[in-house]
Amino acid sequence: MDEAGRRMKDDLLGAVPALRAFAMSLSGNPDRADDLVQETLLKAWGNRNSFTPGTNVSAWLFTILRNVFYSEHRKRRREVEDADGQMAARLATHPAQDGHMDLADFNTALQKLLPDQREALILIGGSGMSYEEAAQICGCAVGTIKSRVNRARNRLAELLSVNTVGDFGPDSRWRPALSQYTRAGADER
Structure with missing residues (x-):
């Protein structure tokens, strides 16, 4: 891996906490947020040659994550929801503090x-x-x-x-x- 590739890898790894927080705010689900971050990182790495060095890596990653979220959201519109909340109620735990x-x-x-x-x-x-x-x-x-x-x-x-x-x-x-x-x-x- 060349120097640019190592720098890109470091930038991607450094952005993970902020990406996860943004993904959590969009999805409201920790598992889905992790999936969004993973998909974002995969897309970013796969398209690293299209990134313009010297521009804002975070903004580029946040844009990718946002686009992934809305693409998945459009696909998931047809999914059946847990309308009465029975499934969610069984999965919820009450905070201790x-x-x-x-x-x-x-x-x-x-x-x-x-x-x-x-x-x-x-x-x-x-x-x-x-x-x-x-x-x-x-x-x-x-x-x-x-x-x-x-x-x-x-x-x-x-x-x-x-x-x-x-x-x-x-x-x-x-x-x-x-x-x-x-x-x-x-x-x-």
Whole structure:
């Protein structure tokens, strides 16, 4: 393998965590996300000669993953769903800690977003891409991406009942009790 091939291999392997996170946001299923990442890596490696050196490898990979997802989505439209949720209910496990519940609530809310809003939010907020890079991946204007991210953030806040910064985080459910305790302690002094 030549130097360019080794560099491409390193770039592909380095992008796996971000690709998996993006795939999870699109599919909502860890197994399907892994399949999407694998298919993306295979397509990227097979078409590595079409990649223009010096351009953004991450954007190229995210575009491939997005195209793979939507291609599969079109194919799967005819599949029968688990409409009553009986199969999913048998597979679900309840989280043991509050953090797991918060994450589950967030994931549920994230999946309720419109697909284009979820995609934009994950690219910007989750993957740390610029608005310009996200716009290029999604094939739309930068203003459209900004609008989608803003709408996604507002909808998430609504779904998660977040009104202020104090409404989320690990201490949010204990903050009211703690503030009463600290006020009571100050009154006694």
